Amino acid sequence: MSMYNMLLLQDMVGWVGIEAGLFHDYTMMLLCLITVGFCLFLYFMVSSGAYIIKGYSSSDYLEFTWTVVPAFLLYSLGVPSLYLMYFMEGASKYDLTLKVIGHQWYWSYELNDFNSVVEFDSYMVNLSDLGVGDFRLLEVDNVVSLPFLSKVRVLVSSGDVLHAWALPSLGLKIDACPGRLNFMNVSCLRPSLVFGECSEICGVNHSFMPIGVEFVSWDDFLSCYGS
Template sequence: MTLTGVAATFSGLSSAALAAESGMKPWQLGLQNSVTGVMDDISWFNSFTLVIMTVIVLFVLALLILCAVKFSARANPVPSRTSHNTMIEVVWTIVPILILVVIAIPSFRLLYKQLDIPEYDMTVKAVGYQWYWGYEYTDEGMEDLSFDSIMVRDDERQEVAEARGVTLAEVPRLLAVDYDLVIPVDTTVRLQVTSEDVIHSFAMPSFGVKIDAIPGRLNESWFHAREEGVYYGQCSELCGKDHAFMPIAVRVVSKDQFTTWAAAAQDDLDTANEQLMASIKAGKTLASKGELKEISVAAK
């Protein structure tokens, strides 16, 4: 394998890794990659119901074709005067009920799993505003840590990418924000959601989280992210003229990185973020060198 081939392969791995960690890719169809147990179940249930729907559609199509051929005017010059069939009436009443029961059982189990908050390690409060999100870390020792998260405009993306030491592709249009919500990996997080003005909705597809932010009410959900990376969501409730410009960005980091970031962020958030990005970049560089070494050995 030539050096050009090695470089191309390495570039492909980097792009694949970026797509995997963000949970999305260009022109994507279907659900984002799952990084929580709840989203695993949602993905399974989506495929499960799709199979049932496909079987029903094919069955109905077969019946239509059968009726069109068998009961056409050419095949039956004298039309049947049959008005009903007791067995058919019973079957098309009982079978749909059984199908709905088969769908309902895993559906109720999934709803219970989403709403039943397990023993959690930390709590984050998300407050919706027109048109951005505010985050508060409410656990002991982090009471002073809070900030607003505002979408990065198109004319700011290049500047933000340079400041973070990342490529422009890693500052996605209409999704990147100035301050990410930082969460430690393999940690059960209780998410409290409310609003200061109108109804918003906190939606994070890769986590399987979607919960309304209602003024005067505190709703709760939870997630447990098992992979590091940056994951994106959006407000999913029409909340005014800038509803489409109210993204959510959650950066999942190692527990050591989070502890260091949280301690520094309470005094200086910008400096803490710079140190966090430097730590992440150093980790990626080491991982990339390891991947390139493996590719080079394989090429030999």
């Protein structure tokens, strides 16, 4: 989770977040190389004098370079971006399906993979009810438990206005739109407790819609919901 004075991205616990973090680092590396190269080019042009600058005004080689190099840079960004986009869609087979409904200002969850439907609401814990070590504005009364090292399909919708179900530690964010069912894939690599918040302005209590998801083993998951 994000900490005070944190400059970098959060430690990712899912493959999507790891791939997104690698793409972010790769993009920042290209931006740094472009900035340094442009500064060196300006320094060379200015230090070489007006005579050489005038000679570059009709250079075919220069025109070829500033056409091919940006095209290559865009290609080098587009290919991993498309790969990441299709990677986020994930596989077509899932181990579990979780349905998420956004409300003003709480979340409703539903699991239909059991003999009986498991559904519950999740509200933020009031400040007066927080215990020692709890996180302000992030703790919820009902944490969602999901199995780690499993493919979980999350169906997201809204019962009133626009919301957004986001888990930064997994690199995931999806809009909850009224009358529309969006989906995404959630997969965690290790037992974790991740937090998120509604990432779409949805009213006066928008800042008080935290998300809590705990990734546990299959045995603990079945003991929690299987009965």
